Amino acid sequence: MYSMSSRIRRSRVAARLTQAELARRLGVQRSAVTQWESDAGTHPSVAHLAQIACETQVYFEWLATGRGESHPEAGALDTALSLQDYARDDVESRALESLRRVSGHKREAVVRVIEMLAG
Numbered sequence: 001m002y003s004m005s006s007r008i009r010r011s012r013v014a015a016r017l018t019q020a021e022l023a024r025r026l027g028v029q030r031s032a033v034t035q036w037e038s039d040a041g042t043h044p045s046v047a048h049l050a051q052i053a054c055e056t057q058v059y060f061e062w063l064a065t066g067r068g069e070s071h072p073e074a075g076a077l078d079t080a081l082s083l084q085d086y087a088r089d090d091v092e093s094r095a096l097e098s099l100r101r102v103s104g105h106k107r108e109a110v111v112r113v114i115e116m117l118a119g
Contacts, residue, residue: 002066003039004036004043004063004064004066005036005037005038005039005041006037006039007058007062007063007066007070008033008036008037008044008052008063009037010070011052011053011056011058011063011070012033012037012052012056014056014058014071015055015056015057017055017056019033019034019037020033022052022055022056025051025055026048026051026052026055028048032044032048036048036052046064049063049064057071057072058070058071059071059072095114099111
């Protein structure tokens with residue numbers, strides 16, 4: 001089993017990223033990536049580990065623990081949701097937040113009113 005530092009390095013190299021590029025994508029200094037890839041270095045936070053997994057397209061569990069497969073099958077990490085599922089501006093965001101606070105049958109009524117107004 002590979003050490004966490006080795007798994008980070010292997011996933012970065014397989015993704016064809018330099019330490020500098022991975023650092024830029026994560027919003028950290030290159031020296032942080034160097035530390036994470038060193039056997040005597042520090043470990044990344046869980047949040048950074050999750051970002052590394054996303055940027056290098058490896059499974060988080062493998063990166064964090066060494067268990068399981070490292071890389072998913074082709075297409076397994078494709079987006080499950082459409083960008084249409086997200087609020088496009090502040091007004092839509094406020095409407096969605098408000099709708100989430102409405103309960104039960106009132107929620108359905110609110111959606112029907114919006115649908116009627118939308119024509």
